[in-house]
Amino acid sequence: DGGITQSPKYLFRKEGQNVTLSCEQNLNHDAMYWYRQDPGQGLRLIYYSQIVNDFQKGDIAEGYSVSREKKESFPLTVTSAQKNPTAFYLCASSQQFATNEKLFFGSGTQLSVL
């Protein structure tokens, strides 16, 4: 089945530790995105990538980093600089980065601080 796979489902981070969230898609989509969702809130854009080897900051990029070395993969690293990392993280993709393209979402990763 085609889709987006996020792993792990649950992740725990210790103080001062970097953690990486995985996002893989087999939809052959050019564009990929990372969103953060806090309880009772909507989604906020962290980073997005229009095409392989390219990415741009979203609205809340501080404390996060990404890479896009392969078309199908867009991992997100939550660094120790992110002081409030506890949230639900969602990865998405679209065929192109255009105004009439719909997003396909993964099932999310819940990150908590120990």
Place this chain on the structure above:
Amino acid sequence: DAKTTQPPSMDCAEGRAANLPCNHSTISGNEYVYWYRQIHSQGPQYIIHGLKNNETNEMASLIITEDRKSSTLILPHATLRDTAVYYCIVRVGSGNTGKLIFGQGTTLQVKP
């Protein structure tokens, strides 16, 4: 700035139509209206989108007013599995700079 306004919550009886309103009074001429829904602790699911004409698919209908300042998502026969948070989103920007900005959405509770 989500650019859309939705009621925080709504109830609907099972089997009846659910009509979810959305205001987007500052929408630009080339900005699409999207609807997604999210069931607790899952990723959002695409429902439908439109520019200015009404749209219908197997999940729902989208009615956009002529001035495009508001729209309504219609689930024709709501079931208990339609209980979710529904997001009305305007895609900000144009061309290759557009991005979806999610607000807080409407929590729809379908009751038996």
